Amino acid sequence: MKVKIHSLFEYLLETTTAAPEALVGLSISASPVLGDFLNDLDPALPLDWNGRDFRGLPELRGHVLRQAGLQTSCRLEDVLITAGAAEANYLALRQLLSPGDRIVLESPGWPQAKVIAKAIGVEVVRVARHEAEGWRLPLDRLADAATPGTRMIFITNPNNPTGDLLTAAEIADLVAIAERVGAWLLVDEVYAGLEWQGPRAPSVAGLYGRGITTGSVSKGLGLQGLRTGWMICPDPEMIMDAVILRENSSEIMNIMGETIAEIALRPDRYAAVMAKARAEGAANLAMINDWIARQPGLSWVSPKAGLIGLARLPDGIDSGAFARALLQDPYRTFLLPGEAYDQPGHIRLGVGGGGAVQLEKGLERLAAALATGVGRLA
Secondary structure, eight states: OOOOOOOOOOOOOOHHTTOOEEOOOOOOOOOGGGGGGGGOOOOOOOOOOOOOTTTTTHHHHHHHHHTTTTTTTSSSGEEEEHHHHHHHHHHHHHHHTTTTTTEEEEEESOOOHHHHHHHTTTTEEEEEGGGGGGGGGHHHHHHHHTTTEEEEEEESSOOOTOOOOOOOOHHHHHHHHHHHHTOOOEEEEETTTOOSSOHHHHHOGGGTEEEEHHHHETTTTGGGGOOEEEOOOOOHHHHHHHHHHHHHTTTTHHHHHHHHHHHHHHHHHHHHHHHHHHHHHHHHHHHHHHHTTSSTOEEOOSSBBSSEEEEOOTTOOOOHHHHHHHHHHTOOOOOOOOGGGOOOTTEEEEEOOOGGGGGHHHHHHHHHHHTTTTTOOO
């Protein structure tokens, strides 16, 4: 199984050394520092595995269920701590899919599932979200795509990268679609808890026997460097299969990641940090909404949740060339081109990072680049 690079990661590899002065596409909240956790860390903590459970620290798994609203519908045994949501997704995809299976994906969406599925030899059926429809997930078209024999449906909620948010009723409809054909339903929830319009949607692990919820501390808590995430699934065989595959790849969770994540997810601390992340994200979102309204030819569907959204560039601008030019003098500003999500003519704007990302400065430079026709096709 050879995994091919997807364009999002390819762009990040190309631009790692660019050292931008402003970020207009950051997808995580402001990151804390190690010192924020020192008072709660035991200096005598052994730097081995947790020594208690291959699924992860029980206290951490309890916090994971609580923040997802699953403490009464799922058990600790239904939670596996992983190296970020990416590993959780990988473990599920790798153990559940075989050559010739069918997977239904959203587009645009997080590209990992498509990359892994194609490497396995799975038939990939993509259901398009359309900008003219507010990027909503078209459940009617998804139901048509989920034909008998479909092995898995994979989506993100809130959607990565548009910020669309499914309601509880839409989640119930999605579960019904998966149940009708006996498909696994994996919902990546890395942006859950950062809702701007409407409440957090219910997690499918508490609604469906083949429902898989994945998430992490990376986005809302800004702890991307911990590489700590989770899989929640009420099917014990699925969780054990994931444990077995992880034993033969990354093997066991890192104790520092588990320990700091457990501290970060303690209810009082989690509530305060998420409130701060939502306040900073909402302020940046208001700034971007106002800024876009003043830019000729630029438009976007303001995200309902999460820290990123897709903006449509004026006609005639190549988004890849535009993003790369912005990294150079005199702009020195980072954003992702829409090609990273198979959406040419768009750019990804982000509201994460707090004040350190210099968002206002980045928007000023972005406006200057638009005014001078940077990236315009000949």
